[in-house]
Amino acid sequence: xxxxxxxxxxxxxxxxxxxxxxxxxxxxxxxxxxxxxxxxxxxxxxxxxxxxxxxxxxxxxxxxxxxxxxxxxxxxxxxxxxxxxxxxxxxxxxxxxxxxxxxxxxxxxxxxxxxxxxxxxxxxxxxxxxxxxxxxxxxxxxxxxxxxxxxxxxxxxxxxxxxxxxxxxxxxxxxxxxxxxxxxxxxxxxxxxx
Amino acid sequence: xxxxxxxxxxxxxxxxxxxxxxxxxxxxxxxxxxxxxxxxxxxxxxxxxxxxxxxxxxxxxxxxxxxxxxxxxxxxxxxxxxxxxxxxxxxxxxxxxxxxxxxxxxxxxxxxxxxxxxxxxxxxxxxxxxxxxxxxxxxxxxxxxxxxxxxxxxxxxxxxxxxxxxxxxxxxxxxxxxxxxxxxxxxxxxxxxxxxxxxxxxxxxxxxxxxxxxxxxxxxxxxxxxxxxxxxxxxxxxxx
Numbered sequence: 235x236x237x238x239x240x241x242x243x244x245x246x247x248x249x250x251x252x253x254x255x256x257x258x259x260x261x262x263x264x265x266x267x268x269x270x271x272x273x274x275x276x277x278x279x280x281x282x283x284x285x286x287x288x289x290x291x292x293x294x295x296x297x298x299x300x301x302x303x304x305x306x307x308x309x310x311x312x313x314x315x316x317x318x319x320x321x322x323x324x325x326x327x328x329x330x331x332x333x334x335x336x337x338x339x340x341x342x343x344x345x346x347x348x349x350x351x352x353x354x355x356x357x358x359x360x361x362x363x364x365x366x367x368x369x370x371x372x373x374x375x376x377x378x379x380x381x382x383x384x385x386x387x388x389x390x391x392x393x394x395x396x397x398x399x400x401x402x403x404x405x406x407x408x409x410x411x412x413x414x415x416x417x418x419x420x421x422x423x424x425x426x427x428x
Numbered sequence: 429x430x431x432x433x434x435x436x437x438x439x440x441x442x443x444x445x446x447x448x449x450x451x452x453x454x455x456x457x458x459x460x461x462x463x464x465x466x467x468x469x470x471x472x473x474x475x476x477x478x479x480x481x482x483x484x485x486x487x488x489x490x491x492x493x494x495x496x497x498x499x500x501x502x503x504x505x506x507x508x509x510x511x512x513x514x515x516x517x518x519x520x521x522x523x524x525x526x527x528x529x530x531x532x533x534x535x536x537x538x539x540x541x542x543x544x545x546x547x548x549x550x551x552x553x554x555x556x557x558x559x560x561x562x563x564x565x566x567x568x569x570x571x572x573x574x575x576x577x578x579x580x581x582x583x584x585x586x587x588x589x590x591x592x593x594x595x596x597x598x599x600x601x602x603x604x605x606x607x608x609x610x611x612x613x614x615x616x617x618x619x620x621x622x623x624x625x626x627x628x629x630x631x632x633x634x635x636x637x638x639x640x641x642x643x644x645x646x647x648x649x650x651x652x653x654x655x656x657x658x659x660x661x662x663x664x665x666x667x668x
Contacts, residue, residue: 262498262502265497265498265501266498269494269497269498270494273489273494273497277486277489278486283487283489287489287493287497290497291497291500291501291504294497294501295501295504295505295508298501298505359484359485362480362483362484362485363484363485363486363487365484366480366481366484366486367486367487384441385441385445385481403438406438406439406442407438409438409441409442410437410438410440410441413441413474413477413478414474416477416481417473417474417476417477420477420480425480
Protein backbone atom coordinates (compact mmCIF):
# COMPACT_ATOMS: atom_id res chain seq x y z
CA UNK A 235 0.00 0.00 0.00
CA UNK A 236 1.56 3.28 -1.06
CA UNK A 237 1.31 6.63 0.67
CA UNK A 238 -1.32 7.86 -1.76
CA UNK A 239 -3.61 4.92 -0.96
CA UNK A 240 -3.23 5.51 2.78
CA UNK A 241 -4.19 9.16 2.35
CA UNK A 242 -7.22 8.30 0.23
CA UNK A 243 -8.30 5.66 2.70
CA UNK A 244 -7.92 7.92 5.74
CA UNK A 245 -9.76 10.70 3.89
CA UNK A 246 -12.61 8.30 3.17
CA UNK A 247 -12.69 7.24 6.83
CA UNK A 248 -13.01 10.86 7.96
CA UNK A 249 -15.83 11.51 5.45
CA UNK A 250 -17.69 8.35 6.49
CA UNK A 251 -17.38 9.21 10.17
CA UNK A 252 -18.73 12.66 9.41
CA UNK A 253 -21.69 11.13 7.56
CA UNK A 254 -22.34 8.74 10.44
CA UNK A 255 -22.51 11.71 12.78
CA UNK A 256 -25.33 13.05 10.61
CA UNK A 257 -23.51 15.28 8.15
CA UNK A 258 -25.49 14.75 4.93
CA UNK A 259 -22.97 16.81 2.96
CA UNK A 260 -20.40 14.10 3.61
CA UNK A 261 -22.59 11.66 1.71
CA UNK A 262 -22.77 14.12 -1.19
CA UNK A 263 -19.00 14.29 -1.17
CA UNK A 264 -18.78 10.48 -1.36
CA UNK A 265 -21.17 10.43 -4.33
CA UNK A 266 -19.25 13.12 -6.18
CA UNK A 267 -15.98 11.36 -5.51
CA UNK A 268 -17.01 7.88 -6.64
CA UNK A 269 -19.87 8.44 -9.11
CA UNK A 270 -17.74 8.22 -12.26
CA UNK A 271 -15.85 5.13 -11.15
CA UNK A 272 -19.03 3.33 -10.08
CA UNK A 273 -20.94 4.38 -13.18
CA UNK A 274 -18.22 3.18 -15.53
CA UNK A 275 -17.72 -0.06 -13.68
CA UNK A 276 -21.44 -0.82 -13.80
CA UNK A 277 -21.66 0.42 -17.36
CA UNK A 278 -18.96 -2.08 -18.43
CA UNK A 279 -20.87 -4.78 -16.64
CA UNK A 280 -24.33 -4.12 -18.07
CA UNK A 281 -23.25 -2.12 -21.16
CA UNK A 282 -26.54 -0.21 -21.40
CA UNK A 283 -26.37 3.42 -20.23
CA UNK A 284 -29.92 3.63 -18.82
CA UNK A 285 -29.48 0.47 -16.80
CA UNK A 286 -26.06 1.64 -15.60
CA UNK A 287 -27.56 4.99 -14.58
CA UNK A 288 -30.31 3.34 -12.56
CA UNK A 289 -27.96 0.85 -10.94
CA UNK A 290 -25.46 3.57 -10.04
CA UNK A 291 -28.14 5.50 -8.19
CA UNK A 292 -29.31 2.34 -6.42
CA UNK A 293 -25.77 1.52 -5.30
CA UNK A 294 -25.39 4.95 -3.69
CA UNK A 295 -28.81 4.71 -2.04
CA UNK A 296 -27.82 1.29 -0.73
CA UNK A 297 -24.60 2.81 0.54
CA UNK A 298 -26.61 5.57 2.25
CA UNK A 299 -28.67 2.94 4.08
CA UNK A 300 -25.82 0.62 4.99
CA UNK A 301 -22.93 2.97 5.72
CA UNK A 302 -22.87 1.69 9.32
CA UNK A 303 -21.95 -1.80 8.14
CA UNK A 304 -18.63 -0.46 6.81
CA UNK A 305 -16.23 -1.18 9.65
CA UNK A 306 -13.06 0.03 8.00
CA UNK A 307 -11.51 -3.44 7.79
CA UNK A 308 -10.97 -2.92 4.07
CA UNK A 309 -10.55 0.16 1.94
CA UNK A 310 -13.73 2.07 1.33
CA UNK A 311 -13.38 1.92 -2.45
CA UNK A 312 -13.10 -1.89 -2.19
CA UNK A 313 -16.30 -1.85 -0.16
CA UNK A 314 -18.21 0.31 -2.63
CA UNK A 315 -16.87 -1.61 -5.66
CA UNK A 316 -18.00 -4.84 -4.03
CA UNK A 317 -21.42 -3.36 -3.52
CA UNK A 318 -21.56 -2.20 -7.14
CA UNK A 319 -20.37 -5.54 -8.43
CA UNK A 320 -22.90 -7.56 -6.41
CA UNK A 321 -25.65 -5.20 -7.48
CA UNK A 322 -24.65 -5.53 -11.14
CA UNK A 323 -24.39 -9.31 -10.97
CA UNK A 324 -27.79 -9.59 -9.29
CA UNK A 325 -29.22 -7.35 -11.97
CA UNK A 326 -27.68 -9.43 -14.74
CA UNK A 327 -29.04 -12.62 -13.23
CA UNK A 328 -32.51 -11.13 -13.13
CA UNK A 329 -32.44 -9.58 -16.53
CA UNK A 330 -30.67 -12.22 -18.66
CA UNK A 331 -29.55 -9.52 -20.99
CA UNK A 332 -30.04 -10.40 -24.64
CA UNK A 333 -27.42 -9.52 -27.20
CA UNK A 334 -28.19 -6.83 -29.73
CA UNK A 335 -31.20 -5.67 -27.75
CA UNK A 336 -29.34 -2.60 -26.62
CA UNK A 337 -30.76 0.68 -27.83
CA UNK A 338 -27.45 2.19 -26.79
CA UNK A 339 -25.81 0.79 -29.91
CA UNK A 340 -27.45 3.43 -32.01
CA UNK A 341 -25.08 5.84 -33.71
CA UNK A 342 -26.72 8.74 -31.93
CA UNK A 343 -25.76 7.33 -28.57
CA UNK A 344 -22.08 8.00 -28.82
CA UNK A 345 -19.25 9.78 -30.55
CA UNK A 346 -21.46 11.98 -32.69
CA UNK A 347 -19.99 14.99 -30.98
CA UNK A 348 -16.83 14.46 -33.01
CA UNK A 349 -18.10 16.50 -35.95
CA UNK A 350 -14.68 16.73 -37.56
CA UNK A 351 -14.74 12.98 -38.27
CA UNK A 352 -16.11 11.85 -41.59
CA UNK A 353 -18.93 9.33 -41.78
CA UNK A 354 -16.62 6.35 -42.44
CA UNK A 355 -14.63 7.06 -39.32
CA UNK A 356 -17.79 7.39 -37.30
CA UNK A 357 -19.19 4.17 -38.70
CA UNK A 358 -15.89 2.39 -38.08
CA UNK A 359 -15.77 3.64 -34.50
CA UNK A 360 -19.41 2.70 -33.99
CA UNK A 361 -18.81 -0.83 -35.29
CA UNK A 362 -15.77 -1.31 -33.10
CA UNK A 363 -17.63 -0.25 -29.97
CA UNK A 364 -20.62 -2.38 -30.87
CA UNK A 365 -18.42 -5.44 -31.42
CA UNK A 366 -16.47 -4.89 -28.23
CA UNK A 367 -19.62 -4.45 -26.15
CA UNK A 368 -21.08 -7.58 -27.71
CA UNK A 369 -17.87 -9.45 -26.93
CA UNK A 370 -17.97 -8.27 -23.30
CA UNK A 371 -21.58 -9.39 -23.04
CA UNK A 372 -20.56 -12.93 -24.04
CA UNK A 373 -18.31 -13.19 -20.97
CA UNK A 374 -19.57 -15.05 -17.91
CA UNK A 375 -20.36 -12.68 -15.00
CA UNK A 376 -17.24 -13.55 -13.04
CA UNK A 377 -14.88 -13.13 -16.01
CA UNK A 378 -16.60 -9.89 -16.99
CA UNK A 379 -16.10 -8.50 -13.50
CA UNK A 380 -12.43 -9.47 -13.45
CA UNK A 381 -11.84 -8.07 -16.96
CA UNK A 382 -13.49 -4.74 -16.06
CA UNK A 383 -11.72 -4.39 -12.74
CA UNK A 384 -8.33 -5.31 -14.15
CA UNK A 385 -8.39 -3.69 -17.58
CA UNK A 386 -10.61 -0.66 -17.17
CA UNK A 387 -10.32 0.06 -13.45
CA UNK A 388 -6.64 -0.95 -13.36
CA UNK A 389 -7.00 -2.55 -9.91
CA UNK A 390 -4.34 -4.91 -8.59
CA UNK A 391 -5.12 -8.60 -8.21
CA UNK A 392 -5.00 -8.15 -4.42
CA UNK A 393 -7.69 -5.48 -4.60
CA UNK A 394 -9.82 -7.57 -6.98
CA UNK A 395 -9.36 -10.52 -4.65
CA UNK A 396 -10.77 -8.46 -1.77
CA UNK A 397 -13.77 -7.49 -3.86
CA UNK A 398 -14.56 -10.89 -5.36
CA UNK A 399 -13.22 -13.11 -2.55
CA UNK A 400 -11.26 -15.20 -5.08
CA UNK A 401 -7.65 -16.36 -5.10
CA UNK A 402 -5.14 -14.33 -7.12
CA UNK A 403 -4.25 -17.38 -9.26
CA UNK A 404 -7.92 -17.89 -10.07
CA UNK A 405 -8.30 -14.22 -10.98
CA UNK A 406 -5.32 -14.36 -13.38
CA UNK A 407 -6.87 -17.41 -15.04
CA UNK A 408 -10.21 -15.58 -15.27
CA UNK A 409 -8.56 -12.58 -16.89
CA UNK A 410 -6.72 -14.77 -19.38
CA UNK A 411 -9.91 -16.63 -20.37
CA UNK A 412 -11.86 -13.38 -20.63
CA UNK A 413 -9.38 -12.04 -23.21
CA UNK A 414 -9.44 -15.39 -24.99
CA UNK A 415 -13.26 -15.23 -25.26
CA UNK A 416 -13.18 -11.67 -26.58
CA UNK A 417 -10.63 -12.74 -29.14
CA UNK A 418 -12.80 -15.67 -30.23
CA UNK A 419 -15.83 -13.42 -30.57
CA UNK A 420 -13.86 -10.97 -32.71
CA UNK A 421 -12.60 -13.81 -34.91
CA UNK A 422 -16.15 -15.06 -35.26
CA UNK A 423 -17.18 -11.59 -36.39
CA UNK A 424 -14.21 -11.58 -38.78
CA UNK A 425 -12.78 -8.48 -37.11
CA UNK A 426 -9.39 -10.10 -37.53
CA UNK A 427 -8.24 -13.41 -39.02
CA UNK A 428 -7.22 -16.66 -37.33
CA UNK B 429 1.81 -26.71 -24.12
CA UNK B 430 3.28 -27.97 -20.84
CA UNK B 431 2.03 -27.03 -17.39
CA UNK B 432 4.69 -24.31 -16.79
CA UNK B 433 4.03 -22.66 -20.15
CA UNK B 434 0.30 -22.83 -19.50
CA UNK B 435 0.76 -21.20 -16.09
CA UNK B 436 3.05 -18.57 -17.60
CA UNK B 437 0.48 -17.81 -20.30
CA UNK B 438 -1.81 -16.37 -17.62
CA UNK B 439 0.69 -13.49 -17.32
CA UNK B 440 0.46 -12.61 -21.05
CA UNK B 441 -2.39 -10.04 -20.69
CA UNK B 442 -0.49 -8.19 -17.96
CA UNK B 443 2.77 -8.47 -19.92
CA UNK B 444 1.17 -6.86 -23.00
CA UNK B 445 -0.24 -3.99 -20.90
CA UNK B 446 3.05 -3.46 -19.03
CA UNK B 447 1.58 -4.41 -15.67
CA UNK B 448 4.29 -6.85 -14.59
CA UNK B 449 7.10 -5.54 -12.39
CA UNK B 450 8.78 -8.87 -11.67
CA UNK B 451 11.78 -9.05 -14.05
CA UNK B 452 12.05 -12.82 -13.74
CA UNK B 453 8.52 -13.31 -15.02
CA UNK B 454 9.13 -10.84 -17.86
CA UNK B 455 12.28 -12.66 -18.99
CA UNK B 456 10.52 -16.04 -18.67
CA UNK B 457 7.66 -14.82 -20.89
CA UNK B 458 10.05 -13.36 -23.48
CA UNK B 459 12.05 -16.57 -23.51
CA UNK B 460 8.90 -18.66 -23.96
CA UNK B 461 7.74 -16.45 -26.86
CA UNK B 462 11.08 -17.09 -28.59
CA UNK B 463 11.16 -20.86 -28.12
CA UNK B 464 7.48 -21.88 -28.03
CA UNK B 465 5.45 -21.21 -31.27
CA UNK B 466 2.14 -22.07 -29.54
CA UNK B 467 2.90 -19.62 -26.74
CA UNK B 468 3.95 -17.02 -29.32
CA UNK B 469 0.64 -17.43 -31.18
CA UNK B 470 -1.31 -16.84 -27.97
CA UNK B 471 0.77 -13.75 -27.32
CA UNK B 472 0.20 -12.34 -30.84
CA UNK B 473 -3.54 -13.00 -30.76
CA UNK B 474 -3.82 -11.33 -27.36
CA UNK B 475 -1.81 -8.35 -28.60
CA UNK B 476 -4.23 -7.95 -31.55
CA UNK B 477 -7.20 -8.28 -29.22
CA UNK B 478 -5.86 -5.60 -26.87
CA UNK B 479 -5.10 -3.34 -29.84
CA UNK B 480 -8.72 -3.66 -30.85
CA UNK B 481 -9.99 -3.02 -27.29
CA UNK B 482 -7.72 0.04 -27.00
CA UNK B 483 -9.03 1.44 -30.27
CA UNK B 484 -12.70 0.87 -29.52
CA UNK B 485 -14.13 3.90 -27.79
CA UNK B 486 -16.76 3.12 -25.27
CA UNK B 487 -19.89 5.15 -25.89
CA UNK B 488 -19.94 8.16 -23.61
CA UNK B 489 -22.99 9.08 -21.53
CA UNK B 490 -24.82 12.32 -22.43
CA UNK B 491 -23.11 15.64 -21.72
CA UNK B 492 -23.44 16.89 -18.13
CA UNK B 493 -24.68 13.45 -17.13
CA UNK B 494 -22.43 13.34 -14.08
CA UNK B 495 -23.79 16.69 -12.89
CA UNK B 496 -27.24 15.15 -12.60
CA UNK B 497 -26.51 11.99 -10.60
CA UNK B 498 -26.23 13.55 -7.14
CA UNK B 499 -29.48 15.59 -7.27
CA UNK B 500 -31.38 12.55 -8.54
CA UNK B 501 -29.95 10.31 -5.79
CA UNK B 502 -30.85 12.87 -3.13
CA UNK B 503 -34.30 13.26 -4.65
CA UNK B 504 -34.88 9.49 -4.50
CA UNK B 505 -33.67 9.31 -0.91
CA UNK B 506 -35.88 12.26 0.05
CA UNK B 507 -38.95 10.85 -1.73
CA UNK B 508 -38.43 7.49 -0.11
CA UNK B 509 -38.11 9.09 3.33
CA UNK B 510 -41.36 10.95 2.79
CA UNK B 511 -43.09 7.72 1.86
CA UNK B 512 -42.49 6.40 5.33
CA UNK B 513 -39.23 4.56 5.07
CA UNK B 514 -38.40 5.60 8.60
CA UNK B 515 -38.30 1.85 9.33
CA UNK B 516 -34.97 1.75 7.51
CA UNK B 517 -33.57 4.50 9.68
CA UNK B 518 -34.98 2.72 12.75
CA UNK B 519 -33.28 -0.52 11.73
CA UNK B 520 -30.18 1.48 10.92
CA UNK B 521 -30.23 2.94 14.42
CA UNK B 522 -30.67 -0.39 16.18
CA UNK B 523 -28.33 -2.28 13.87
CA UNK B 524 -25.36 -1.45 16.03
CA UNK B 525 -27.20 -2.90 19.05
CA UNK B 526 -28.11 -6.23 17.42
CA UNK B 527 -24.94 -7.86 18.72
CA UNK B 528 -26.17 -7.16 22.26
CA UNK B 529 -29.88 -7.74 21.62
CA UNK B 530 -29.61 -11.16 19.99
CA UNK B 531 -27.63 -12.86 22.81
CA UNK B 532 -29.81 -11.10 25.39
CA UNK B 533 -33.05 -12.28 23.79
CA UNK B 534 -32.96 -15.89 25.14
CA UNK B 535 -32.05 -14.58 28.60
CA UNK B 536 -34.99 -12.16 28.50
CA UNK B 537 -37.32 -14.97 27.40
CA UNK B 538 -36.09 -17.29 30.17
CA UNK B 539 -36.54 -14.54 32.77
CA UNK B 540 -40.01 -13.84 31.44
CA UNK B 541 -41.04 -17.51 31.60
CA UNK B 542 -39.50 -17.85 35.06
CA UNK B 543 -41.30 -14.72 36.23
CA UNK B 544 -44.68 -15.96 34.96
CA UNK B 545 -44.28 -19.42 36.50
CA UNK B 546 -42.97 -17.90 39.76
CA UNK B 547 -45.97 -15.59 39.88
CA UNK B 548 -48.36 -18.55 39.50
CA UNK B 549 -46.56 -20.61 42.17
CA UNK B 550 -46.59 -17.63 44.55
CA UNK B 551 -50.32 -17.19 44.06
CA UNK B 552 -51.00 -20.86 44.72
CA UNK B 553 -48.78 -20.76 47.78
CA UNK B 554 -50.55 -17.66 49.10
CA UNK B 555 -53.94 -19.27 48.57
CA UNK B 556 -52.74 -22.39 50.30
CA UNK B 557 -51.48 -20.35 53.25
CA UNK B 558 -54.76 -18.48 53.54
CA UNK B 559 -56.66 -21.71 53.47
CA UNK B 560 -54.39 -23.14 56.16
CA UNK B 561 -54.89 -20.09 58.37
CA UNK B 562 -58.66 -20.18 57.93
CA UNK B 563 -58.88 -23.83 58.78
CA UNK B 564 -56.66 -23.40 61.80
CA UNK B 565 -58.90 -20.64 63.03
CA UNK B 566 -61.87 -22.96 62.61
CA UNK B 567 -60.15 -25.58 64.63
CA UNK B 568 -59.29 -27.88 61.80
CA UNK B 569 -55.97 -29.58 62.27
CA UNK B 570 -53.91 -29.57 59.09
CA UNK B 571 -51.51 -32.31 58.28
CA UNK B 572 -48.16 -30.52 57.79
CA UNK B 573 -46.52 -33.54 56.15
CA UNK B 574 -48.73 -33.41 53.08
CA UNK B 575 -46.87 -34.00 49.84
CA UNK B 576 -46.69 -31.47 47.00
CA UNK B 577 -49.48 -33.10 45.00
CA UNK B 578 -51.90 -32.89 47.87
CA UNK B 579 -50.89 -29.21 48.28
CA UNK B 580 -51.71 -28.62 44.66
CA UNK B 581 -55.03 -30.46 44.95
CA UNK B 582 -55.93 -28.57 48.06
CA UNK B 583 -54.91 -25.36 46.41
CA UNK B 584 -57.23 -26.20 43.54
CA UNK B 585 -59.98 -26.91 46.06
CA UNK B 586 -59.27 -23.58 47.68
CA UNK B 587 -59.48 -21.87 44.36
CA UNK B 588 -62.79 -23.67 43.74
CA UNK B 589 -64.09 -22.67 47.16
CA UNK B 590 -62.91 -19.16 46.68
CA UNK B 591 -64.72 -19.11 43.39
CA UNK B 592 -67.88 -20.45 45.04
CA UNK B 593 -67.56 -17.89 47.78
CA UNK B 594 -67.03 -15.20 45.26
CA UNK B 595 -70.06 -16.36 43.30
CA UNK B 596 -72.21 -16.40 46.42
CA UNK B 597 -70.95 -12.92 47.29
CA UNK B 598 -71.81 -11.78 43.81
CA UNK B 599 -75.29 -13.30 44.19
CA UNK B 600 -75.74 -11.63 47.55
CA UNK B 601 -74.62 -8.39 46.11
CA UNK B 602 -77.03 -8.76 43.20
CA UNK B 603 -79.88 -9.61 45.59
CA UNK B 604 -79.11 -6.63 47.76
CA UNK B 605 -78.87 -4.52 44.71
CA UNK B 606 -82.25 -5.69 43.42
CA UNK B 607 -83.72 -5.17 46.90
CA UNK B 608 -82.31 -1.73 46.96
CA UNK B 609 -83.88 -1.08 43.60
CA UNK B 610 -87.21 -2.37 44.86
CA UNK B 611 -86.91 -0.21 47.99
CA UNK B 612 -86.15 2.73 45.86
CA UNK B 613 -89.24 2.03 43.76
CA UNK B 614 -91.32 1.59 46.91
CA UNK B 615 -89.95 4.76 48.35
CA UNK B 616 -90.87 6.48 45.16
CA UNK B 617 -94.44 5.14 45.53
CA UNK B 618 -94.62 6.37 49.11
CA UNK B 619 -93.35 9.70 48.08
CA UNK B 620 -96.01 9.94 45.41
CA UNK B 621 -98.68 8.99 47.90
CA UNK B 622 -97.40 11.52 50.37
CA UNK B 623 -97.37 14.09 47.68
CA UNK B 624 -100.96 13.27 46.82
CA UNK B 625 -101.96 13.60 50.44
CA UNK B 626 -100.04 16.81 50.75
CA UNK B 627 -101.68 18.07 47.60
CA UNK B 628 -105.13 17.05 48.86
CA UNK B 629 -104.50 18.91 52.09
CA UNK B 630 -103.43 21.88 50.15
CA UNK B 631 -106.68 21.84 48.13
CA UNK B 632 -109.54 22.64 50.65
CA UNK B 633 -111.94 22.90 47.83
CA UNK B 634 -112.44 19.10 47.53
CA UNK B 635 -112.59 18.52 51.30
CA UNK B 636 -115.28 21.20 51.72
CA UNK B 637 -117.46 19.60 49.03
CA UNK B 638 -117.18 16.29 50.74
CA UNK B 639 -118.41 17.74 54.06
CA UNK B 640 -121.34 19.34 52.41
CA UNK B 641 -122.27 16.09 50.70
CA UNK B 642 -122.10 14.26 54.03
CA UNK B 643 -124.38 16.86 55.64
CA UNK B 644 -126.83 16.61 52.79
CA UNK B 645 -126.79 12.83 52.99
CA UNK B 646 -127.54 12.98 56.72
CA UNK B 647 -130.37 15.43 56.15
CA UNK B 648 -131.72 13.16 53.42
CA UNK B 649 -131.69 10.14 55.72
CA UNK B 650 -133.50 12.09 58.43
CA UNK B 651 -136.45 12.65 56.09
CA UNK B 652 -139.48 10.27 55.99
CA UNK B 653 -139.81 7.72 53.25
CA UNK B 654 -142.33 9.67 51.13
CA UNK B 655 -140.18 12.80 51.14
CA UNK B 656 -137.12 10.75 50.13
CA UNK B 657 -139.00 9.18 47.17
CA UNK B 658 -140.27 12.57 46.09
CA UNK B 659 -136.78 14.08 46.13
CA UNK B 660 -135.38 11.15 44.18
CA UNK B 661 -138.13 11.44 41.57
CA UNK B 662 -137.47 15.14 41.25
CA UNK B 663 -133.79 14.46 40.76
CA UNK B 664 -134.55 11.82 38.12
CA UNK B 665 -136.80 14.21 36.27
CA UNK B 666 -134.14 16.88 36.38
CA UNK B 667 -131.58 14.32 35.06
CA UNK B 668 -128.96 15.29 37.44
